[in-house]
Amino acid sequence: xxxxxxxxxxxxxxxxxxxxxxxxxxxxxxxxxxxxxxxxxxxxxxxxxxxxxxxxxxxxxxxxxxxxxxxxxxxxxxxxxxxxxxxxxxxxxxxxxxxxxxxxxxxxxxxxxxxxxxxxxxxxxxxxxxxxxxxxxxxxxxxxxxxxxxxxxxxxxxxxxxxxxxxxxxxxxxxxxxxxxxxxxxxxxxxxxxxxxxxxxxxxxxxxxxxxx
Amino acid sequence: xxxxxxxxxxxxxxxxxxxxxxxxxxxxxxxxxxxxxxxxxxxxxxxxxxxxxxxxxxxxxxxxxxxxxxxxxxxxxxxxxxxxxxxxxxxxxxxxxxxxxxxxxxxxxxxxxxxxxxxxxxxxxxxxxxxxxxxxxxxxxxxxxxxxxxxxxxxxxxxxxxxxxxxxxxxxxxxxxxxxxxxxxxxxxxxxxxxxxxxxxxxxxxxxxxxxx
Numbered sequence: 001x002x003x004x005x006x007x008x009x010x011x012x013x014x015x016x017x018x019x020x021x022x023x024x025x026x027x028x029x030x031x032x033x034x035x036x037x038x039x040x041x042x043x044x045x046x047x048x049x050x051x052x053x054x055x056x057x058x059x060x061x062x063x064x065x066x067x068x069x070x071x072x073x074x075x076x077x078x079x080x081x082x083x084x085x086x087x088x089x090x091x092x093x094x095x096x097x098x099x100x101x102x103x104x105x106x107x108x109x110x111x112x113x114x115x116x117x118x119x120x121x122x123x124x125x126x127x128x129x130x131x132x133x134x135x136x137x138x139x140x141x142x143x144x145x146x147x148x149x150x151x152x153x154x155x156x157x158x159x160x161x162x163x164x165x166x167x168x169x170x171x172x173x174x175x176x177x178x179x180x181x182x183x184x185x186x187x188x189x190x191x192x193x194x195x196x197x198x199x200x201x202x203x204x205x206x207x208x209x210x211x212x213x
Numbered sequence: 214x215x216x217x218x219x220x221x222x223x224x225x226x227x228x229x230x231x232x233x234x235x236x237x238x239x240x241x242x243x244x245x246x247x248x249x250x251x252x253x254x255x256x257x258x259x260x261x262x263x264x265x266x267x268x269x270x271x272x273x274x275x276x277x278x279x280x281x282x283x284x285x286x287x288x289x290x291x292x293x294x295x296x297x298x299x300x301x302x303x304x305x306x307x308x309x310x311x312x313x314x315x316x317x318x319x320x321x322x323x324x325x326x327x328x329x330x331x332x333x334x335x336x337x338x339x340x341x342x343x344x345x346x347x348x349x350x351x352x353x354x355x356x357x358x359x360x361x362x363x364x365x366x367x368x369x370x371x372x373x374x375x376x377x378x379x380x381x382x383x384x385x386x387x388x389x390x391x392x393x394x395x396x397x398x399x400x401x402x403x404x405x406x407x408x409x410x411x412x413x414x415x416x417x418x419x420x421x422x423x424x425x426x
Contacts, residue, residue: 064290067280074281081277081297088301169390177382180393188401 024132026097031125045101052094089196114179124190131197157194237345239310244338258314265307302409327392337403344410370407
């Protein structure tokens with residue numbers, strides 16, 4: 001019975017890696033579409049959201065199926081509940097990549113990025129992509145050193161988020177409320193993306209150490 | 214065994230009602246603090262977040278405990294997974310009420326609400342409070358008519374959210390980027406609060422009808 005559960009656990013892990021890979025490619029394309037006002041690429045990200053959603057739902061069903069068939073013990077149940085939470089966070093990260101792509105599409109053929117913030121948003125995007133990459137590695141290898149790397153990237157992201165507000169609240173954008181709205185929302189989406197990556201990393205840490213910090 | 218599970222289910226329901234009541238009082242106070250720049254009330258909302266978080270964690274543990282002890286069948290498992298998702302949404306609604314209170318605190322003694330949007334935000338706040346009230350009723354009575362009421366309130370909320378952007382993107386706020394940022398974030402927080410209420414209503418519908426729509 002124990003061996004069957006271990007096998008099920010590996011199946012859950014593989015599915016999480018698969019969804020995380022799609023999220024990684026989604027945030028990569030969303031960042032690129034946002035940076036270059038590429039509306040075709042933005043549409044692609046928006047259309048791709050359904051696949052992530054479908055895979056997350058299928059993983060939830062698998063988890064319920066495992067719980068029903070294998071009557072796991074309490075510690076295994078915590079793992080399954082963790083898997084449900086991780087799949088919810090990955091789905092939400094996919095939504096946020098879509099929101100970033102939508103901003104690019106709404107403003108097309110204009111750029112959604114206010115002047116003076118192009119570099120900052122390029123860096124935020126790169127940080128989100130790196131976090132998604134690290135997340136794929138973490139879910140695949142369960143290497144705990146990746147957890148602190150994800151946390152460090154999130155700290156950098158939070159700094160940039162604060163910087164966006166500084167710039168936006170300076171008077172340089174005062175004549176362009178659209179730019180202020182876009183920058184506010186885009187920065188918030190990037191920041192939330194990072195928060196979800198950290199949440200997932202915390203669940204892996206819980207899995208590895210037996211406790212959430 | 215079945216009777217024990219029914220009893221556990223009622224315990225889960227009672228706990229969800231309890232958390233929803235705290236969320237209701239939290240969004241009520243946050244809206245009031247935001248509208249009247251009441252920093253003491255804002256602090257109260259921010260401090261109250263911990264209680265909601267602790268109750269949501271305790272409910273997750275209870276759910277895991279029920280799963281471990283009672284080996285429920287697949288349909289019961291779906292209910293338990295639904296309870297986990299509902300508690301996560303309620304916790305998130307508490308976070309959003311805190312975010313709204315934080316905006317009021319940051320701008321104190323100024324108002325976080327831009328001129329010309331006071332009425333709109335008062336209405337958004339009222340809609341969120343009404344949604345939270347309906348949610349408490351729904352979780353307590355499981356009366357399906359409440360579900361469509363929650364969806365209708367969310368439609369009204371989405372209209373106001375669009376209206377905020379219209380006003381913000383008009384040139385009236387052009388000389389005040391802080392007002393644009395605050396209005397953008399506050400409107401987004403209110404909108405997400407409503408989304409989570411609708412998500413919970415959908416889970417109750419699933420519970421009542423056996424399928425998510």
